[in-house]
Amino acid sequence: MMTDINHHIPDTLLLSYASGALAQPFALVVATHVSMCDECRARLGAHQSAGGAVLEHTDPIEVSGASKDRLLAQLDDAVEAEPIYERSDIYPGPVMQLLGGQPPKWKSLGMGARQSILEESREGSVRLLYIPPGQAVPDHSHNGLELTLVLQGAFSDETGRFGPGDVEVADTDLEHTPTAEEGLPCICLAATDAALRFNSWMPRLLQPLFRI
Ligand code: ZN
Numbered sequence: 619m620m621t622d623i624n625h626h627i628p629d630t631l632l633l634s635y636a637s638g639a640l641a642q643p644f645a646l647v648v649a650t651h652v653s654m655c656d657e658c659r660a661r662l663g664a665h666q667s668a669g670g671a672v673l674e675h676t677d678p679i680e681v682s683g684a685s686k687d688r689l690l691a692q693l694d695d696a697v698e699a700e701p702i703y704e705r706s707d708i709y710p711g712p713v714m715q716l717l718g719g720q721p722p723k724w725k726s727l728g729m730g731a732r733q734s735i736l737e738e739s740r741e742g743s744v745r746l747l748y749i750p751p752g753q754a755v756p757d758h759s760h761n762g763l764e765l766t767l768v769l770q771g772a773f774s775d776e777t778g779r780f781g782p783g784d785v786e787v788a789d790t791d792l793e794h795t796p797t798a799e800e801g802l803p804c805i806c807l808a809a810t811d812a813a814l815r816f817n818s819w820m821p822r823l824l825q826p827l828f829r830i
């Protein structure tokens with residue numbers, strides 16, 4: 619398991635998750651982080667035994683040799699203007715479950731950025747984001763809560779650096795411009811319960827199109 623995680627799930631969110639009260643999009647990010655992080659798994663265990671809450675099992679799904687081959691073949695087949703450098707093992711169990719064992723269906727956001735919406739409901743949405751190395755997500759603030767978990771690569775913003783396994787909690791107090799590090803493309807799992815507020819007209823114009 620990963621040992622160099624610096625940004626964890628805050629206790630309030632972990633408690634809300636343990637009690638089953640956390641909205642589904644955020645619960646998915648928490649479950650994914652917990653599957654990567656020994657520390658949060660231990661804290662969650664303590665909350666659960668204290669609260670006696672029953673929780674869904676989140677064992678990672680084993681990807682069989684055959685489906686792994688199929689997955690890799692599909693990555694080869696994908697028609698893309700430029701290759702997507704994603705390792706076949708970057709998606710933890712809870713994400714793989716939503717993907718149905720298939721590689722993400724990426725949609726372009728422009729400037730080489732991509733997204734794949736995994737789930738969308740009245741409670742919010744959860745999506746995979748792909749940001750090319752060195753590129754910034756347009757400066758924005760938040761109408762609600764945003765949880766972003768790094769699966770590959772890293773990004774930095776006004777609050778710090780986030781690498782694989784790190785989770786950023788952004789709310790209405792934070793305005794930020796996340797920028798992907800050089801090297802590997804940054805792939806994140808992001809959950810929101812309200813639309814983002816972009817500070818320039820161009821992303822605002824595109825917002826309905828991308829359902830961000
Ligand atoms: Zn953690």
Ligand code: ZN
Nearest residue numbers: 758764788794
């Ligand atoms: Zn944000």
